[in-house]
Amino acid sequence: GAGVSQSPSNKVTEKGKDVELRCDPISGHTALYWYRQRLGQGLEFLIYFQGNSAPDKSGLPSDRFSAERTGESVSTLTIQRTQQEDSAVYLCASSLVWGLADPLENEQFFGPGTRLTVL
Amino acid sequence: AQKVTQAQTEISVVEKEDVTLDCVYETRDTTYYLFWYKQPPSGELVFLIRRNSFDEQNEISGRYSWNFQKSTSSFNFTITASQVVDSAVYFCALSTIGGSYIPTFGRGTSLIVHP
Numbered sequence: 001g002a003g004v005s006q007s008p009s010n011k012v013t014e015k016g017k018d019v020e021l022r023c024d025p026i027s028g029h030t031a032l033y034w035y036r037q038r039l040g041q042g043l044e045f046l047i048y049f050q051g052n053s054a055p056d057k058s059g060l061p062s063d064r065f066s067a068e069r070t071g072e073s074v075s076t077l078t079i080q081r082t083q084q085e086d087s088a089v090y091l092c093a094s095s096l097v098w099g100l101a102d103p104l105e106n107e108q109f110f111g112p113g114t115r116l117t118v119l
Numbered sequence: 120a121q122k123v124t125q126a127q128t129e130i131s132v133v134e135k136e137d138v139t140l141d142c143v144y145e146t147r148d149t150t151y152y153l154f155w156y157k158q159p160p161s162g163e164l165v166f167l168i169r170r171n172s173f174d175e176q177n178e179i180s181g182r183y184s185w186n187f188q189k190s191t192s193s194f195n196f197t198i199t200a201s202q203v204v205d206s207a208v209y210f211c212a213l214s215t216i217g218g219s220y221i222p223t224f225g226r227g228t229s230l231i232v233h234p
Contacts, residue, residue: 003163035224040128040226041226041227042123042125042210042224042225042226042227043164043210043212043222043224044224045221045222045223048221056219059221089162091162091164093164106220107166108166108222109166110156110163110165111163112161112162112163113163
């Protein structure tokens, strides 16, 4: 069975350009999460989806960041007018459900990440 | 607010040594979950363990063991007889209902095991 996949694996862009990062969750997983990992730092939560709904967008760093999800499948994270401080690895995870009704169903499976470098 | 502190930035050991990775957490919630993840050089986080706040039993899985102590708000991870393949960054995380179950991660500890 396929795990969480992300594309591209690496993205180098110039400051000011827009980028789109893609996440394909595990089939059947209703919850999807985006994290940012700066060099030498822990994971910074950005946003999660339950189905195609994102109840809490407060983790997005600025209004240049947006995310959407189609049904219970692919999600895209878009960064507009990229800045050098956006350089990081962007990790996506999915879980069967959101919340901890059953911890076993809530286990997050992570993708390999997209390494974004803004020159 | 919730917080996870992994004070050790990097640990370097020689193969077969035992090593303990520290994790200290802060939360006001009485119900919470603690996690450890491994991030090998490939970048993909691998889930290792989840422990809820009501279960203070220590756990052992092969060469891995975890020591959960509520009195000191710590959830330490020990690798016995380390191997080169254990080299990775290890993250401790905390999730609570007050945090909408979104895990808060520590900064990670980079473990380097030399042959």
